[in-house]
Amino acid sequence: MYRYDEFDHKLVAERARQFRRQVKRRLSGELTEDQFKPLRLMNGLYMQLHAYMLRVNVPYGSLSSRQLRKFAHIARTYDRDFGHFTTRQNIQYNWIKLEDVPDILEELAEVEVTAIQSSGNCVRNITSDHYAGRARDELADPRVYAELLRQYTILNPEFSYLPRKFKIALTGSPRDRAAVALHDIGLRMHRNEAGETGFEVLVGGGQGRTPFIAHTIREWLAPEHLLSYVESILRVYNMYGRRDNMHKARIKIIVNQMGLDRYRELVEADWEQIRDSVLKVPQAEVDRINAYFEPPEYECLADIPDELNDVRARIPEFDQWMSANVAEHRVPGYSIVNISLKAPGLPPGDMTADTMDAVADLADRYSLDEIRVNHRQNLSFVDVRQLDLFTLWKKLKLLDLATPNIQTVSDIICCPGLDYCNLANSRSIPIAQDLSRHFVDVDHLALVGDFTINISGCMNACGHHHVGNIGILGVNKRGKEYFQLTLGGSSDENASLGDRLGRALPQDEVPAAVETIVDTYLAIRLDGERFLDTYRRAGIAPFREAVYNPVQARAVA
Amino acid sequence: MQMIIANRLTDGRVVFMDDAGDWVNEIADGLLLVSRQDADEHLSAAQQAVEENRVVDPYLIDVAADAGRRRPVLVRERIRAFGPSVGLVPQSRGVI
Numbered sequence: 001m002y003r004y005d006e007f008d009h010k011l012v013a014e015r016a017r018q019f020r021r022q023v024k025r026r027l028s029g030e031l032t033e034d035q036f037k038p039l040r041l042m043n044g045l046y047m048q049l050h051a052y053m054l055r056v057n058v059p060y061g062s063l064s065s066r067q068l069r070k071f072a073h074i075a076r077t078y079d080r081d082f083g084h085f086t087t088r089q090n091i092q093y094n095w096i097k098l099e100d101v102p103d104i105l106e107e108l109a110e111v112e113v114t115a116i117q118s119s120g121n122c123v124r125n126i127t128s129d130h131y132a133g134r135a136r137d138e139l140a141d142p143r144v145y146a147e148l149l150r151q152y153t154i155l156n157p158e159f160s161y162l163p164r165k166f167k168i169a170l171t172g173s174p175r176d177r178a179a180v181a182l183h184d185i186g187l188r189m190h191r192n193e194a195g196e197t198g199f200e201v202l203v204g205g206g207q208g209r210t211p212f213i214a215h216t217i218r219e220w221l222a223p224e225h226l227l228s229y230v231e232s233i234l235r236v237y238n239m240y241g242r243r244d245n246m247h248k249a250r251i252k253i254i255v256n257q258m259g260l261d262r263y264r265e266l267v268e269a270d271w272e273q274i275r276d277s278v279l280k281v282p283q284a285e286v287d288r289i290n291a292y293f294e295p296p297e298y299e300c301l302a303d304i305p306d307e308l309n310d311v312r313a314r315i316p317e318f319d320q321w322m323s324a325n326v327a328e329h330r331v332p333g334y335s336i337v338n339i340s341l342k343a344p345g346l347p348p349g350d351m352t353a354d355t356m357d358a359v360a361d362l363a364d365r366y367s368l369d370e371i372r373v374n375h376r377q378n379l380s381f382v383d384v385r386q387l388d389l390f391t392l393w394k395k396l397k398l399l400d401l402a403t404p405n406i407q408t409v410s411d412i413i414c415c416p417g418l419d420y421c422n423l424a425n426s427r428s429i430p431i432a433q434d435l436s437r438h439f440v441d442v443d444h445l446a447l448v449g450d451f452t453i454n455i456s457g458c459m460n461a462c463g464h465h466h467v468g469n470i471g472i473l474g475v476n477k478r479g480k481e482y483f484q485l486t487l488g489g490s491s492d493e494n495a496s497l498g499d500r501l502g503r504a505l506p507q508d509e510v511p512a513a514v515e516t517i518v519d520t521y522l523a524i525r526l527d528g529e530r531f532l533d534t535y536r537r538a539g540i541a542p543f544r545e546a547v548y549n550p551v552q553a554r555a556v557a
Numbered sequence: 558m559q560m561i562i563a564n565r566l567t568d569g570r571v572v573f574m575d576d577a578g579d580w581v582n583e584i585a586d587g588l589l590l591v592s593r594q595d596a597d598e599h600l601s602a603a604q605q606a607v608e609e610n611r612v613v614d615p616y617l618i619d620v621a622a623d624a625g626r627r628r629p630v631l632v633r634e635r636i637r638a639f640g641p642s643v644g645l646v647p648q649s650r651g652v653i
């Protein structure tokens with residue numbers, strides 16, 4: 001895990017002191033709300049429906065147990081005993097008092113965590129594969145480069161007043177678990193023909209009211225050029241981004257309006273000027289950062305499929321959990337364990353202070369002190385000895401954190417929606433709760449298999465509804481909450497945007513509609529097909545018929 | 558009927574203007590405004606409270622009486638008045 005150096009410490013401490021003075025000036029009336037708003041946003045502080053909300057970064061999703069304990073402490077001391085993990089690997093606190101924020105930022109700085117650039121028109125928290133450094137299919141740990149980019153973009157004046165917010169995601173694996181094609185810049189490691197590892201650079205992806213899948217602006221980029229190339233993309237964006245219209249200000253609009261080729265020309269021309277400048281990353285610097293991400297000292301163990309299979313055969317519940325929540329590790333004898341924050345009926349991503357403390361204790365004991373936050377609003381332990389899996393499962397179960405539903409119908413992404421968010425059109429959490437209570441039969445979850453349901457409470461799409469296999473968007477029709485379904489979205493390496501199913505439905509019809517979609521899939525899927533495969537083969541028609549013309553659909557079937 | 562809702566500057570909590578021009582946490586304690594003129598006058602007073610750094614973003618909401626209880630007409634304002642309809646810890650103070 002990356003540890004701050006003296007520069008980081010100094011910068012973060014100075015920033016916390018600066019914000020303390022700004023809050024003081026706001027409370028004394030020296031600053032008006034209009035003057036203060038941009039300052040608070042630069043420190044992750046929003047005003048939501050009920051209170052101030054503080055968004056705290058978890059860079060590239062990696063947390064130590066010490067940091068998680070601090071999150072618990074903040075929740076207990078300054079909030080209502082819980083926090084909410086978001087789709088950007090951050091944590092949000094919903095009930096923060098303005099007067100407490102300076103103390104909170106100082107407390108967070110003690111464990112090397114900040115809220116800097118978690119909002120505003122700047123480069124936001126840089127996200128990554130939550131299996132980074134541990135995945136079996138990975139070429140290299142992307143967090144090294146995520147950290148390099150974090151250091152380069154943090155408080156960089158050139159990127160502090162961009163036309164709009166700017167999101168970067170990286171993956172080191174061919175299997176994309178970080179939704180990189182839905183980011184302003186997505187970076188995917190792969191090998192070129194000479195066998196060298198570098199990045200495919202994608203640009204102009206994004207969700208919100210005008211969603212786009214990112215385009216490849218460069219097939220292969222040597223890692224030493226990462227900063228200069230990103231800088232050139234940002235420079236062109238800074239120059240051409242529409243500052244006059246916030247709905248057209250994201251890079252995706254510019255890239256799609258001017259065309260990828262033209263954007264590429266501008267970037268490459270700029271890059272020619274700076275590619276061999278001081279921005280060229282010295283290998284020594286990569287090595288220095290790499291040292292922080294060195295894998296821990298693993299014990300020399302072997303995989304133990306036989307022992308595990310014995311227990312799995314005896315205890316079906318453990319077997320279900322192993323199948324759904326446990327992933328392969330690159331080191332023999334170890335596994336990755338996904339911790340579901342989606343028990344039936346609970347708000348996705350929410351976690352109480354006591355549970356955070358308990359998870360931090362388990363991470364100390366069973367995951368070499370490391371926890372990851374993923375964009376599907378779950379946590380992962382990335383270094384679990386297979387010998388400990390059964391014990392860990394029992395302990396997670398006691399905490400209601402072992403629902404075997406990772407990447408299934410009840411592993412729902414859900415934004416805060418109208419229960420908290422100032423911009424919302426409708427609630428979203430109650431829909432997630434209805435669905436997770438509806439799909440409780442774990443055998444059925446396993447039968448349905450790989451599935452994503454993503455819910456947003458408005459067009460801003462924080463709940464990634466465009467890329468859910470089933471996307472659910474809350475809309476407001478004459479003062480009433482309705483829900484618009486889309487099908488066929490995906491955020492993986494073959495990302496796609498969902499298609500609109502039909503007219504929006506009232507809340508009480510959503511679970512039945514989702515069930516109908518799932519049943520239709522089960523009825524028409526071919527061997528080995530995931531929902532997405534069936535959808536791509538059969539199209540939307542059978543699902544539309546089944547949801548909106550049930551009688552006719554049955555007659556045809 | 559209308560009421561004036563805002564966020565308190567210091568802690569961001571939802572507050573309602575009362576008949577003394579103070580800001581109270583409970584919708585039941587806030588001032589009901591029945592005429593247009595009344596509403597406009599009190600909204601000006603609320604703007605004054607913004608300038609005095611007591612509240613942020615005050616505005617008028619429509620409120621109906623429901624079985625003797627005040628209930629904002631829009632779901633958004635009901636959620637603001639009564640708290641989130643969901644939560645790991647109980648939060649709502651009324652029926653959304």
Ligand code: SF4
Pocket residue numbers: 415416417418421422423424425456457458459460461462463
């Ligand atoms: S999608 Fe809309 S409702 Fe949901 S958190 Fe984002 S802005 Fe708020």
